[in-house]
Amino acid sequence: MDDAPQPDPTSLLDELEWRDATTADEELLEVATWVNVNWLRHRTSRAEVRENPRMAHYFAGFGHRGGDLGVVAQTRTETVGVAWARTFSAQDPGYGYVADTMPEVSVTVFEDYRREGVGQALMERLADRLRAAGYAGASLSVEDGNEAVNLYGRLGYRTVGHDGTAETMLLDLRV
Numbered sequence: 001m002d003d004a005p006q007p008d009p010t011s012l013l014d015e016l017e018w019r020d021a022t023t024a025d026e027e028l029l030e031v032a033t034w035v036n037v038n039w040l041r042h043r044t045s046r047a048e049v050r051e052n053p054r055m056a057h058y059f060a061g062f063g064h065r066g067g068d069l070g071v072v073a074q075t076r077t078e079t080v081g082v083a084w085a086r087t088f089s090a091q092d093p094g095y096g097y098v099a100d101t102m103p104e105v106s107v108t109v110f111e112d113y114r115r116e117g118v119g120q121a122l123m124e125r126l127a128d129r130l131r132a133a134g135y136a137g138a139s140l141s142v143e144d145g146n147e148a149v150n151l152y153g154r155l156g157y158r159t160v161g162h163d164g165t166a167e168t169m170l171l172d173l174r175v
């Protein structure tokens with residue numbers, strides 16, 4: 001039997017590169033929005049996500065508006081996940097809209113890379129960016145039954161509303 005100590009398996013997190021999302025990431029955010037809408041089962045096509053203003057406003061023209069912030073996790077060859085934030089208005093609210101001054105956060109980790117801490121790391125990095133940009137808080141919407149709610153709770157998000165099918169959660173960035 002070989003008693004030689006085995007090297008620690010490298011964690012995915014150790015292999016990743018992190019970068020800010022830019023205007024060039026609009027298509028990535030479109031795909032991520034599509035994945036998020038279909039988190040439970042197939043509900044919506046890519047074309048519908050592009051054509052429905054309530055979904056398209058999560059990515060259309062990303063990077064051209066003040067408050068557009070995002071973090072991308074990638075290997076040398078693949079995009080692993082992305083967390084990003086945009087501000088909305090009462091006239092054109094996101095599903096997790098709280099106030100014009102509170103960006104709404106979205107997060108997606110692509111299927112092969114889940115449950116390895118990437119989602120949490122992306123959300124923490126994004127919160128740091130939002131805090132540095134001077135925002136007092138950030139919100140999000142999570143549908144009933146999505147276990148992502150546990151991740152958000154661990155990160156400090158608290159439920160501030162429920163519309164019948166989804167919770168609105170808010171993170172205080174001043175603490």
Ligand SMILES: CC(C)(COP(=O)(O)OP(=O)(O)OC[C@H]1O[C@@H](n2cnc3c(N)ncnc32)[C@H](O)[C@@H]1OP(=O)(O)O)[C@@H](O)C(=O)NCCC(=O)NCCS
Pocket residue numbers: 035036039107108109110113114115116117118119120121141142143146147148149150151152
């Ligand atoms: C939610 C999501 C971003 C989490 O990314 P991740 O890299 O797997 O997250 P982490 O490894 O950092 O944390 C895992 C946590 O995610 C949560 N989670 C999300 N989806 C889950 C699922 N299907 N099953 C179990 N846990 C899930 C749990 O709280 C889990 O924590 P736990 O392992 O302690 O139970 C990823 O699962 C995803 O993209 N899902 C599909 C799209 C989606 O639901 N987006 C969020 C919309 S609100």
